[in-house]
Amino acid sequence: MSEFGGIEFITEPFHIQDMPLTKVYVLDDYLAPSLHRAVDRQITQKSYWSKTNQVNSDSPTGLPHHSFWGAGFFRGENMDIEEGMTPKDTYLMAWMNRKLQTDFGFMWERFQYFGLNSQTQGLEGTTHADCDPEDDWNLSFLYYPNQFWNDSWGGQLRLYDEMQQGLAGRADHIKNHQVGEIEFKPNRLLIFDGRIPHGADAPTAKARYMDRRSLVIRGDEICLKTNWGEDAYDRIHNIR
Secondary structure, eight states: OOOOOOEEEESSOOOOOSSSOOSEEEESSOSOHHHHHHHHHHHHHOOOOEEEEEEOOOOTTOOOSEEEEEEEEEETTTTEEOTTOOGGGGHHHHHHHHHHHHHHTEEEEEEEEEEEEEEOTTOOOOOBOSSOTTOTTOEEEEEEOOSOOOGGGBOOEEEESSOOOSSTTHHHHHHHHEEEEEOOOTTEEEEEOTTSOEEEOOBOGGGTTOOEEEEEEEEEEEEEOOOOTTGGGSOGGGOO
């Protein structure tokens, strides 16, 4: 993996010119307000959530490093619809996937996953990477669909210079190996090299029953494409 180049806040999408990405890019107010609300409404009003989003471990107990509430829309190189998900539930997410490719000038060569995470207090995220070290043309996106979030509720995404297994020693790992921190903020989009070790804080006790929700879109390999035109802005029902 190339050397971590820091965090850069941008005001609009850009067409990727070089890979791998060295910076983590942060774009606020990514979706128009009506689309932001539509994405969050779909997520919060559906019943497809389950406690299945896990970072597995080698523990003899069989227990994972962390386990979040989650749901999957697409998985694998052919973007197959996840088992148990209806096609109707995927239309808005398929549109968003196409919008990301159009806005940032690429196509997926080896798609991996499009799904959801939900963390409530106590569900700390362990350090993990999204792909294998040799996948230098990978790309990861995180989108935060919550419509409201108080700064005192926490939920930061932490970036590290090396991996750590499990939650034991997490405070020392943050102190000694954190290289960046990004606040959780509604309608915020992150784009980065998924090989960067990272993990998300759980909401604080002040958040009470509120959950930290994120859309996860990632692939192991992309190719650059700049002539998408307006394809991403087709009507949502035309995208299957």
